Amino acid sequence: MNPTITAYQYSYITQQVNQLVSSYLAVNDKHMRQVIRDTTIENIRQLLPEDEPLAKDFLTGLIPDRLSRKTAAELLPMLEPLVFPFPTLSTKQLGKLFRKVKKLKQPEWSGLNLHTLTYLGWNDGGSQKKYLVAPFHDRLIGLQGDLAPETVKGVCAICQTIGNVALFVSTTKRSGLGTYTRNGNYICRDSAQCNRQLTDPQALTDFIEVVQPKR
Numbered sequence: 770m771n772p773t774i775t776a777y778q779y780s781y782i783t784q785q786v787n788q789l790v791s792s793y794l795a796v797n798d799k800h801m802r803q804v805i806r807d808t809t810i811e812n813i814r815q816l817l818p819e820d821e822p823l824a825k826d827f828l829t830g831l832i833p834d835r836l837s838r839k840t841a842a843e844l845l846p847m848l849e850p851l852v853f854p855f856p857t858l859s860t861k862q863l864g865k866l867f868r869k870v871k872k873l874k875q876p877e878w879s880g881l882n883l884h885t886l887t888y889l890g891w892n893d894g895g896s897q898k899k900y901l902v903a904p905f906h907d908r909l910i911g912l913q914g915d916l917a918p919e920t921v922k923g924v925c926a927i928c929q930t931i932g933n934v935a936l937f938v939s940t941t942k943r944s945g946l947g948t949y950t951r952n953g954n955y956i957c958r959d960s961a962q963c964n965r966q967l968t969d970p971q972a973l974t975d976f977i978e979v980v981q982p983k984r
């Protein structure tokens with residue numbers, strides 16, 4: 770079985786299922802619930818490979834009326850074999866992506882679900898830095914910036930969702946005379962949460978265009 774779904778599509782599917790479960794708590798009319806369920810299943814079906822038994826089983830699992838949150842949470846991991854995982858990077862590979870960082874704090878790989886990551890992001894609380902590894906023009910690039918210690922409610926520049934964001938400031942241009950240009954954006958403090966909310970990669974690409982160092 771080969772993966773065919775991206776992590777952001779998997780996040781979209783997860784959101785669709787969660788919205789369906791929430792609607793069951795709010796909608797008393799059975800016919801209305803059926804309409805919502807059919808729409809949800811159709812939205813998800815379009816992203817799944819046809820004739821894949823796993824995908825069929827997953828969709829069948831969504832049919833019962835008033836599906837519980839617990840059952841839904843158990844169904845979703847069924848799809849993970851169909852999702853392209855984020856690559857595991859060695860310390861050496863990460864070092865190449867962050868050549869200028871002397872003591873790069875490593876991400877905690879064991880705590881990550883690679884099937885939910887469109888990009889990899891982790892914080893170094895000690896130096897108040899955030900590191901990001903993200904796909905950009907068919908390769909992975911490393912980005913770093915200062916992460917403000919304060920968390921505020923706002924819209925994240927990457928996942929476009931309202932949540933707990935912090936100001937991420939990166940240096941985008943250095944001139945020979947010691948002057949430099951800095952760029953600030955509010956992004957989710959918790960990158961794992963950000964990835965779960967990221968259903969469209971365009972904003973991530975736009976973000977990288979803005980924050981990456983310019984020559």
Ligand SMILES: [Zn+2]
Nearest residue numbers: 925928957963
């Ligand atoms: Zn976010």
